[in-house]
Amino acid sequence: MTPDFDEVINRIGTSCSKWDEMHKAYGVSPDDGLSMWVADMDFRPPAAVQAALEKAADHGIYGYPASTDLPYLDAIRWWMQNRHGWTVERDWILSVHGLVNGVALLIDTFTKPGDGVVLMTPVYHAFARVIRASDRELVELPLAIDDQGKLALDWDNWKNALTGNEKMLILCSPHNPGGRVWSKEELREIADFCVKHDLILVSDEIHHDLVMPSAPRHTVTALAAPDIANRLVTLSSATKTFNIAGAHLGNMIIADPDLRARVQKRMMALGISPGLFGLRMVTAAYSPEGAVWVDSLNEYLDQNRRVFDDGVSAIPGLRSMPLEATYLAWVDFSDTGMAPEEFIRRVQQDARIAANHGTSFGRGGESFLRFNLATTRASVRQAVERLQSAFADLQ
Numbered sequence: 001m002t003p004d005f006d007e008v009i010n011r012i013g014t015s016c017s018k019w020d021e022m023h024k025a026y027g028v029s030p031d032d033g034l035s036m037w038v039a040d041m042d043f044r045p046p047a048a049v050q051a052a053l054e055k056a057a058d059h060g061i062y063g064y065p066a067s068t069d070l071p072y073l074d075a076i077r078w079w080m081q082n083r084h085g086w087t088v089e090r091d092w093i094l095s096v097h098g099l100v101n102g103v104a105l106l107i108d109t110f111t112k113p114g115d116g117v118v119l120m121t122p123v124y125h126a127f128a129r130v131i132r133a134s135d136r137e138l139v140e141l142p143l144a145i146d147d148q149g150k151l152a153l154d155w156d157n158w159k160n161a162l163t164g165n166e167k168m169l170i171l172c173s174p175h176n177p178g179g180r181v182w183s184k185e186e187l188r189e190i191a192d193f194c195v196k197h198d199l200i201l202v203s204d205e206i207h208h209d210l211v212m213p214s215a216p217r218h219t220v221t222a223l224a225a226p227d228i229a230n231r232l233v234t235l236s237s238a239t240k241t242f243n244i245a246g247a248h249l250g251n252m253i254i255a256d257p258d259l260r261a262r263v264q265k266r267m268m269a270l271g272i273s274p275g276l277f278g279l280r281m282v283t284a285a286y287s288p289e290g291a292v293w294v295d296s297l298n299e300y301l302d303q304n305r306r307v308f309d310d311g312v313s314a315i316p317g318l319r320s321m322p323l324e325a326t327y328l329a330w331v332d333f334s335d336t337g338m339a340p341e342e343f344i345r346r347v348q349q350d351a352r353i354a355a356n357h358g359t360s361f362g363r364g365g366e367s368f369l370r371f372n373l374a375t376t377r378a379s380v381r382q383a384v385e386r387l388q389s390a391f392a393d394l395q
Helices: 023-028 047-059 071-085 101-108 125-133 183-196 226-231 238-242 258-270 274-284 288-313 341-349 375-391
Strands: 034-036 093-096 117-121 137-142 166-172 200-204 232-236 251-255 329-334 353-357 368-372
Touching: 023 353, 034 368, 034 375, 047 274, 047 288, 071 093, 071 274, 071 288, 093 101, 093 258, 101 137, 101 200, 101 232, 101 251, 101 258, 117 125, 117 183, 117 274, 125 137, 166 183, 183 200, 183 226, 183 329, 200 226, 200 375, 226 232, 226 258, 232 258, 238 288, 288 329, 341 368, 341 375, 353 375
Parallel strands: 034 353, 117 137, 117 166, 166 200, 200 232
Antiparallel strands: 093 251, 232 251, 329 368, 353 368
16 A cells, blocks of 8 residues: 555644644744654554554553564564665664663763763764763764765864763764765774774664665665674664654664673663564564555655755755755755844744754754654645745845
8 A cells, every 4th residue: 555645644632742842842833833843754654563553452461572572683684684785683683762772871881971972963962962961071073064065074173183082983874964874985984983093883873764765875884894893883773764753662783792792781780671562563664565665755755855955945045955864854044144043033933833953963053953854745835835934035
């Protein structure tokens, strides 16, 4: 069955963060506003996921799942092999309560208070939040913008940026919020940087399935740099791909047995194990049916991207960064000459759109807002019309 991504699904009043907390966060009412901030989708997941939940409910007993859920592990292995060309063994996979939980666990395992943790900013805001809450030092390496308007590694400005106190680098691949698909060569450079500075490399690849059809293919960091397995942890999750973030389930994939043993010991100390329903949902999603659904999704998102970019580019002073992956448009308002307070006011009060403030993503995000395009085409068109109206005086 072809998924209907144009179906309007009312999420208001369902304890949904994206819609039910937008007024508190941005002063935008869900009654007449557009929610384009929290990175989940306004789409139902594949029918197989719903069927798996219904089957579990029909059984009616919700006891402890097996400590090693083989269908779940094999579904991950099948997906990684067939979608990403990566052979993963069962015992490499450790499950956590979502990837923010995984990042926190890895920081706890491999660093101590006062140690530096490196981010290439602007980047997913939860990383910095966890680093600071863990009493680690946040070390920001600001990304450059190349002549194509894309985020780029900035080795010339980074060569003297570290002090030796740093113990970990967290990479976002593909990049959120910039939408970059890092090349194999770039991933190799990042791996070499980690070796040079003796850093654990945490590669968050949660967006690896959400790549635009015309964009470069995502490369798994473990395949780009197989020689650094003794310092590499790959994070993956079906939750972003299939819009099941409420399952709070993600994976740390660790090939090196010594590295993995350290993480397993910490997980045991903290009592971390996955829940029943997430296991069933992911097992159903990582399937041939799920693969067909994702292909359809990416085609739809690509068209949303075109509609949004065309509309934004028609507004003088606004630039939407070329989107290769994710469904998150990163829009630069710097050429308007406006202070952030002014363009934010226009977006939130005049256009009635809730979008993430760029400053929350760290250095380099000051003149940006992030817009979630994983919604109906009609909503994207409406967002464009509202933005054009809010900045009509520039046209």
